[in-house]
């Protein structure tokens with residue numbers, strides 16, 4: 001099974017284990033646990049490009065900048081630069097933990113993070129309708145207070161609490177794609193399109209950062225389409241996707257076809273908006289562009305799922 005390439009998308013929330021007491025050490029341990037399972041894939045012969053989220057992390061960076069500005073008058077950090085910071089820090093921990101794990105196993109594969117910009121459409125309606133949750137979770141009362149006092153836009157995030165939201169335009173083009181392709185073709189493990197890529201627009205033929213956070217599943221799907229990946233794997237907190245999620249008649253699914261996935265998504269009741277729905281949409285785009293297969297499962301079940309023992313597989317009709 002040589003030369004098969006998988007794009008693996010890792011959720012930003014899954015890189016924070018303890019949601020009540022966030023620390024750098026905790027995030028490092030979460031990265032270590034995730035890359036341990038990615039090392040299993042590499043050991044089994046997969047070439048891997050890793051995309052990751054940054055929702056919580058980019059929100060923390062932005063908030064630190066706002067507080068430092070308020071308390072000490074320090075310069076504020078624009079959201080695109082916060083995104084770049086998060087790519088660097090998360091890329092650092094994913095790269096280092098994977099390098100350590102591969103070394104331990106005697107696997108000689110280079111790993112590198114490619115800081116990447118994602119072109120978006122300056123006229124994307126998402127700029128008028130912020131929808132991407134960032135930072136930590138709040139009680140409703142606190143969220144509404146911050147909305148009133150600080151001008152935040154806030155939403156209830158998939159039953160998990162309230163969060164601040166920012167614009168999340170659709171990714172159009174990975175600007176560093178030629179370099180990423182070269183590295184993958186040369187057998188490097190690449191961490192890229194972190195946090196969905198740093199959002200940029202073209203203005204008078206110049207690249208310019210914009211205030212947004214791109215959905216990493218959409219961005220990883222675009223990368224998977226561009227490099228014609230053999231597998232698009234979304235690693236998240238659930239072993240399998242369910243129909244009627246959270247309802248008494250919930251049913252976990254082992255396998256669905258592209259047509260079934262589209263029909264279930266269109267029904268609007270199975271996959272929660274802002275969590276599973278964008279993942280299914282990202283997979284639908286991948287399969288519609290000719291991708292063979294996609295898989296959703298949690299990090300600890302990646303190995304078993306690749307053997308066909310668990311996870312939810314989404315395949316061509």
Ligand SMILES: Nc1ncnc2c1ncn2[C@@H]1O[C@H](COP(=O)(O)OP(=O)(O)O)[C@@H](O)[C@H]1O
Nearest residue numbers: 011012013236237241242245270271272275276
């Ligand atoms: N139909 C569904 N089947 C399984 N999980 C679902 C479904 N709908 C919503 N979810 C929720 O979506 C979550 C994954 O979304 P999210 O936490 O946003 O992902 P990540 O941060 O890993 O990208 C799961 O942990 C689960 O709580």
Ligand SMILES: NC(=O)OP(=O)(O)O
Nearest residue numbers: 012053054055215216
């Ligand atoms: N950028 C992004 O999609 O982050 P999350 O995975 O944390 O939502």
